[in-house]
Amino acid sequence: MTNRTVETPDIDAEVQAELGRLRDSIDNIDAAVVHMLAERFKCTQQVGRLKAEHRLPPADPAREARQIARLRELAENAKLDPGFAEKLLNFIIAEVIRHHETIARS
Ligand SMILES: O=C(O)C(=O)C[C@]1(C(=O)O)C=C[C@@H](O)C=C1
16 A cells, blocks of 8 residues: 555656657647648649639549548558548548639639
8 A cells, every 4th residue: 555655656657758758749740630731732722723724623523532442542551440531531522622612613
């Protein structure tokens, strides 16, 4: 009992330190994700303008099918849930199509 009360603060400090290190990495990864998404949206805004200028439809389902198949395979190889990767890509693409539609109307 005496040992436990003496050791607990040390264990807590170590756990806190590890949690802090892991959270620092998570914050770095989240920042990278935001920066990569910002770059992706810069590209898709250009695609949106190009499509609008040439009267092309905002969505390209055949291209999306290829992207999903590719991303699912990448996810599997990286031990990430392919269903999650597909949902994430669909979520991003839905936003891109919304942007394309806004550009086409403007
Ligand atoms: O590649 C295109 O044609 C795009 O408009 C980009 C993009 C994407 O975000 O990757 C978005 C919409 C299309 O349906 C397919 C792909």
